[in-house]
Amino acid sequence: MRRFGPDSASPPAAADPAASRTDWATLARLLPYLWQYKWRVAAAVAFMVAAKVANVGVPLLLKELIDAMTVPLGSSAALLVVPVGLVAAYGLLRLGNSLFNELRELVFAKATHGAARSIALKTFEHLHALSLRFHLERQTGGMTRDIERGVRGIESLVSFALFNIAATLVEVLLVLTVLATRFDAWFAGITLAALVLYIGWTVWVTEWRIQFRRQANQFDSAAHSKAIDSLLNYETVKYFNNESFEARRYDESLEQLRLAQLKSRSTLSLLNTGQQVIIAAGLVAMLWRATEGVAAGRMTLGDLVMVNAFMIQIYIPLNFLGVVYREIKQNLTDLDKMFTLMDRHQEVADAPGAAPLALSGPPAVRFEDVHFAYEPARPILQGVSFEIPAGQTVAVVGPSGAGKSTLSRLLFRFYDIQQGRIVIAGQDIRGVTQQSLRRAIGIVPQDTVLFNDTVAYNIAYGQTDATQQEVEQAARAARIHDFIAAQPRGYETMVGERGLKLSGGEKQRVAIARTLLKNPPLLIFDEATSALDSANERAIQAELRAVAQGKTTLVIAHRLSTVVDAHQILVMDAGRIVERGTHSQLLAAGGRYAQMWALQHRSEVPNSA
Structure with a gap:
C-alpha cells in the first residue's frame, strides 16, 4: 500500500530546540517561575549545605573514633568516655544529614510544584489563545506528550540540578579543603584530577549521546500521535477494515523507537565503563598514598579510614553523574519544547489598548x-x-x-x-x-463536537453558571428535553468522546440548546x-x-x-x-x-x- 506523507523510515520532522535556544537560555526562562518562591529556594539551599557539612563531618568523627581506640594500656577511663561521646556525635551527624535532606525536600516541594503548575497553566492558556490555523495543523498526541514531558521535567530538572549537581560540588569543595589542610597537596591533587577526568568524560559522552535520546523522543511522540489519531478515528478505521494497516503503522514507529533506544542503551554502557575506570584509578591512587603515609608514620589508621570514607562519599554521587547530567539535558530539551509552544506566534491577537465591544442592543x-x-x-x-x-x-x-x-x-x-x-x-x-x-456571538456550527461529559455539562457550557432549570428550558427550546428525560440517567447521561454516543441530530440539538442558553x-x-x-x-x-x-x-x-x-x-x-x-x-x-x-x-x- 502506498505511503502518504513523509518517509516513515526517517525521524519525524521537528524543530531542534537546541538550535534555537541554549540550555542556559532555557534555564533563564525557568528562573522567574522559581523566583516567586525565593525564600523557599534560599531555605532549601541552606538545608542542602547543612546536610553536606554534616555528611563531611561523619568521616572526620570516624577518624577521631578510630584514633581514640588506640590509647595506651591502662587508660580505661578515656576508653570509656571519649569513644562514647564520639559515637553519640557520629550518630547525631548521620541523623542531621538525613533530617536536613528531608527538610530541604519539604521546603522546596512547594516551589517546584508551584513552578510546574504556573508553566503548565500558562502553556494551556497560550494554546487556547492561538489561532484556529494552529489547531487545524497540530498533532494533538505529540503536542500533549511534549507538554506532559515538559511539566514532569521541571521537577526533575530542579531536583537534579540543585540537589544533585550543586550538592555534590559543595561536598567536593569541602572534602578538597579538608584533604589539602590536613595532609599534603597530593591528596587534593589526585582527587581533583580524578574529578576533572570523570566530569570531562561524562559531559563529552553525554553530549554525544543526547542525539540518540532526542531521536527516541521524536519517535515516541510520533508513535503516540499515530495511536491517538487512529483511536480518535476508530469508526473510520472500522469502515475501511484498516485495523491491520493502523497496527503496522504504529508498529513501524515502535520499531524505530526501539532502535533509537538500543543506541541510547549501548552508548550508556560505554559511558558507565569509562566512569568506573576513572573511579577505580582514583581510589587506587588515594589508598596507595594513604597506606604509604601510615607505613611512614605520617598518618594514623584513622586518617586512612577517613580518606577511604571521603572517597566513597564523593564517588557514590559521582557514579550517578552521567545519569543526572543526561536527565538534566533531557529535561532541558523537554522544557524547551514546552517553551517553544509558549513562544508560538499568536496570529490573532488583541490590538494594543483594545477596548471591550460596546453594545446597547442587537448590533448591526x-x-x-x-x-x-x-x-x-x-x-x-x-x-x-x-x-x-x-x-x-x-x-x-x-x-x-x-x-x-x-x-x-x-x-x-x-x-x-x-x-x-x-x-x-x-x-x-x-x-x-x-x-x-x-x-x-452565539454559534451553532455545522460540525458539532461535544465534550466527553454529561448532556447537562455540554448544554450548560453555553453559560457555565446556569441553573438546572435554565438548562432544561434551553433543551426544551431545542426539542431535545424529551429524549434526555427518557434516558436512564437523564441529564447525567454521558455523551462519549466528541459526543459519539449521540446521533448527528441529537448532537446538533445539544449545540442549539447551549447556544440558546448563552443568549x-x-x-x-x-x-x-x-x-x-x-x-x-x-x-x-x-x-x-x-x-x-x-x-x-x-x-x-x-x-x-x-x-x-x-x-x-x-x-x-x-x-x-x-x-x-x-x-x-x-x-x-x-x-x-x-x-x-x-x-x-x-x-x-x-x-x-
Missing part, C-alpha cells in the same frame, strides 16, 4: 470589501460587502466551497482578514478584545439543522425564528427552504456575492437562486412514476 454587522485567503495562492473571499441590520436576519446560500462558513469564522475572528473591514455596531472587530467579541445579541447558524429529519427541522426552525426575534442573525444554509423568511438572502459563488434580495425577489429575478430553488424543489418531490 457590516462586511466592507472583505478579502481573505487561508493560503495566498487560494483566495476564498474576494471583495465581499454586505450588511446585517440590527435585529434582522441575513441568510447566505451557495454551493460548497463558495466561502459561506468562512464568513462565520471571520466574524468570530478565528482568522484576521487581509483586506477590508468587519464592523459590529460601528466598531472594527480588530480593535476590540476577542473575549468581548466572542461573548456577544447572545448576535447569532450565527451554520447549517444548524442539517443533521435533523424534516419534522424536527421544521419544529426547530420555528424555535430558532422565535429566538432570533430582536437579535442580529447570520444564517448559513444549504437547504433553501430553511431561509425563505430571512430579511435578505445572499447568494455566494467562488468567494463573491452574485445575487442578493428577499426570497420572492430572487425567485422573480430568475437567476442563480431560482435555479437552485427549482433543483432542490424537484429533488424533494417524490417520483410519480
Whole structure:
C-alpha cells in the first residue's frame, strides 16, 4: 500500500530546540517561575549545605573514633568516655544529614510544584489563545506528550540540578579543603584530577549521546500521535477494515523507537565503563598514598579510614553523574519544547489598548470589501460587502466551497482578514478584545463536537453558571428535553468522546440548546439543522425564528427552504456575492437562486412514476 506523507523510515520532522535556544537560555526562562518562591529556594539551599557539612563531618568523627581506640594500656577511663561521646556525635551527624535532606525536600516541594503548575497553566492558556490555523495543523498526541514531558521535567530538572549537581560540588569543595589542610597537596591533587577526568568524560559522552535520546523522543511522540489519531478515528478505521494497516503503522514507529533506544542503551554502557575506570584509578591512587603515609608514620589508621570514607562519599554521587547530567539535558530539551509552544506566534491577537465591544442592543454587522485567503495562492473571499441590520436576519446560500462558513469564522475572528473591514455596531472587530467579541456571538456550527461529559455539562457550557432549570428550558427550546428525560440517567447521561454516543441530530440539538442558553445579541447558524429529519427541522426552525426575534442573525444554509423568511438572502459563488434580495425577489429575478430553488424543489418531490 502506498505511503502518504513523509518517509516513515526517517525521524519525524521537528524543530531542534537546541538550535534555537541554549540550555542556559532555557534555564533563564525557568528562573522567574522559581523566583516567586525565593525564600523557599534560599531555605532549601541552606538545608542542602547543612546536610553536606554534616555528611563531611561523619568521616572526620570516624577518624577521631578510630584514633581514640588506640590509647595506651591502662587508660580505661578515656576508653570509656571519649569513644562514647564520639559515637553519640557520629550518630547525631548521620541523623542531621538525613533530617536536613528531608527538610530541604519539604521546603522546596512547594516551589517546584508551584513552578510546574504556573508553566503548565500558562502553556494551556497560550494554546487556547492561538489561532484556529494552529489547531487545524497540530498533532494533538505529540503536542500533549511534549507538554506532559515538559511539566514532569521541571521537577526533575530542579531536583537534579540543585540537589544533585550543586550538592555534590559543595561536598567536593569541602572534602578538597579538608584533604589539602590536613595532609599534603597530593591528596587534593589526585582527587581533583580524578574529578576533572570523570566530569570531562561524562559531559563529552553525554553530549554525544543526547542525539540518540532526542531521536527516541521524536519517535515516541510520533508513535503516540499515530495511536491517538487512529483511536480518535476508530469508526473510520472500522469502515475501511484498516485495523491491520493502523497496527503496522504504529508498529513501524515502535520499531524505530526501539532502535533509537538500543543506541541510547549501548552508548550508556560505554559511558558507565569509562566512569568506573576513572573511579577505580582514583581510589587506587588515594589508598596507595594513604597506606604509604601510615607505613611512614605520617598518618594514623584513622586518617586512612577517613580518606577511604571521603572517597566513597564523593564517588557514590559521582557514579550517578552521567545519569543526572543526561536527565538534566533531557529535561532541558523537554522544557524547551514546552517553551517553544509558549513562544508560538499568536496570529490573532488583541490590538494594543483594545477596548471591550460596546453594545446597547442587537448590533448591526457590516462586511466592507472583505478579502481573505487561508493560503495566498487560494483566495476564498474576494471583495465581499454586505450588511446585517440590527435585529434582522441575513441568510447566505451557495454551493460548497463558495466561502459561506468562512464568513462565520471571520466574524468570530478565528482568522484576521487581509483586506477590508468587519464592523459590529460601528466598531472594527480588530480593535476590540476577542473575549468581548466572542461573548456577544452565539454559534451553532455545522460540525458539532461535544465534550466527553454529561448532556447537562455540554448544554450548560453555553453559560457555565446556569441553573438546572435554565438548562432544561434551553433543551426544551431545542426539542431535545424529551429524549434526555427518557434516558436512564437523564441529564447525567454521558455523551462519549466528541459526543459519539449521540446521533448527528441529537448532537446538533445539544449545540442549539447551549447556544440558546448563552443568549447572545448576535447569532450565527451554520447549517444548524442539517443533521435533523424534516419534522424536527421544521419544529426547530420555528424555535430558532422565535429566538432570533430582536437579535442580529447570520444564517448559513444549504437547504433553501430553511431561509425563505430571512430579511435578505445572499447568494455566494467562488468567494463573491452574485445575487442578493428577499426570497420572492430572487425567485422573480430568475437567476442563480431560482435555479437552485427549482433543483432542490424537484429533488424533494417524490417520483410519480
